[in-house]
Amino acid sequence: MDDVSSSAADFRAGFACFVGRPNVGKSTLMNALVGTKVAITSSKPQTTRRVIRGIVHRPDAQLIIVDTPGLHRPRTLLGERLDSLVLSTLTEVDVIGFCLPANEPIGKGDRFIAEKLAAVKRTPVVAVVTKCDLAAREQIAEQLLAVSRLAEFAEIVPVSAQSGDQLDVVSDLLIRRLPESPPLYEGGQLTDEPEQVLVGELIREAALEGVRDELPHSIAVVVDEMLPREGRDDLLDIYAHMFVERPSQKAIVIGHKGTRLKDVGSRARKQIEALLGTRVYLDLRISVAKDWQRDPKQLRRLGFYD
Numbered sequence: 001m002d003d004v005s006s007s008a009a010d011f012r013a014g015f016a017c018f019v020g021r022p023n024v025g026k027s028t029l030m031n032a033l034v035g036t037k038v039a040i041t042s043s044k045p046q047t048t049r050r051v052i053r054g055i056v057h058r059p060d061a062q063l064i065i066v067d068t069p070g071l072h073r074p075r076t077l078l079g080e081r082l083d084s085l086v087l088s089t090l091t092e093v094d095v096i097g098f099c100l101p102a103n104e105p106i107g108k109g110d111r112f113i114a115e116k117l118a119a120v121k122r123t124p125v126v127a128v129v130t131k132c133d134l135a136a137r138e139q140i141a142e143q144l145l146a147v148s149r150l151a152e153f154a155e156i157v158p159v160s161a162q163s164g165d166q167l168d169v170v171s172d173l174l175i176r177r178l179p180e181s182p183p184l185y186e187g188g189q190l191t192d193e194p195e196q197v198l199v200g201e202l203i204r205e206a207a208l209e210g211v212r213d214e215l216p217h218s219i220a221v222v223v224d225e226m227l228p229r230e231g232r233d234d235l236l237d238i239y240a241h242m243f244v245e246r247p248s249q250k251a252i253v254i255g256h257k258g259t260r261l262k263d264v265g266s267r268a269r270k271q272i273e274a275l276l277g278t279r280v281y282l283d284l285r286i287s288v289a290k291d292w293q294r295d296p297k298q299l300r301r302l303g304f305y306d
């Protein structure tokens with residue numbers, strides 16, 4: 001049996017979140033740290049709209065990662081809500097990881113976030129220089145220097161989520177800033193995001209595939225129901241609704257004679273089956289919810305709470 005009393009004394013547990021411009025590799029880094037795919041990654045910005053937690057379990061610590069959407073200037077009501085969500089997350093966590101890619105110069109967006117972070121005085125910020133596999137050694141060195149001039153950071157650490165290089169160092173640096181505390185979650189638990197939300201994200205990801213330029217942020221997904229098929233323990237019925245803002249967008253998602261929608265459904269179904277480890281029947285509908293991004297009532301219905 002483990003000696004619980006002695007290990008509890010040095011155990012650390014707490015919360016971290018990653019911020020950074022869209023597309024800097026926050027979700028990929030979190031997934032790599034946690035070791036399983038819980039957030040959605042894509043090559044286009046702002047796919048992460050919800051706070052998703054992944055948990056790193058170590059013998060000496062438990063690091064609960066809250067993944068935040070890209071911090072950006074508000075453009076729509078949805079944008080404003082996201083930003084206030086991000087800012088309230090920042091004050092609630094024990095440590096913040098500020099991601100800046102190694103292969104792009106520091107820009108306006110990074111400076112904007114650095115300013116916001118400077119206002120959150122209570123929480124230590126570790127600057128994480130991401131995507132180091134994409135940059136040469138000198139470029140990484142220059143970036144580390146540039147980051148050190150950007151603001152005061154508790155630490156600056158280079159990492160590649162792709163190659164796995166320095167992932168353990170990132171964990172260590174974050175964990176060092178957590179309070180001494182017994183574990184907050186049971187062992188083996190990887191995420192406390194309700195499965196329904198993850199399933200919705202997978203569907204949204206499949207629906208955006210190939211049409212991101214036309215419909216960048218105009219698709220929302222609500223999973224109405226997930227339940228085992230009666231008399232079967234190997235099949236799950238999932239009923240989900242996609243919402244777009246205009247009839248023209250609906251036509252794009254459906255495609256010629258419905259071929260695209262069918263394709264979206266089958267791609268999403270495969271991802272969901274991989275996530276849940278069971279066979280899935282997916283009933284996927286699409287509706288127009290006019291200007292849902294600007295309408296507080298619709299936003300609440302679609303799961304974006306105040």
Ligand SMILES: Nc1nc2c(ncn2[C@@H]2O[C@H](COP(=O)(O)OP(=O)(O)OP(=O)(O)O)[C@@H](O)[C@H]2O)c(=O)[nH]1
Nearest residue numbers: 023024025026027028042045046048070131161162
């Ligand atoms: N080569 C390389 N690519 C990476 C690495 N980390 C992320 N990427 C790629 O960069 C792109 C963006 O990564 P995400 O993890 O979705 O970025 P994000 O910051 O979470 O983006 P938002 O959700 O838009 O805020 C994806 O195409 C990733 O595959 C890395 O370490 N190396």
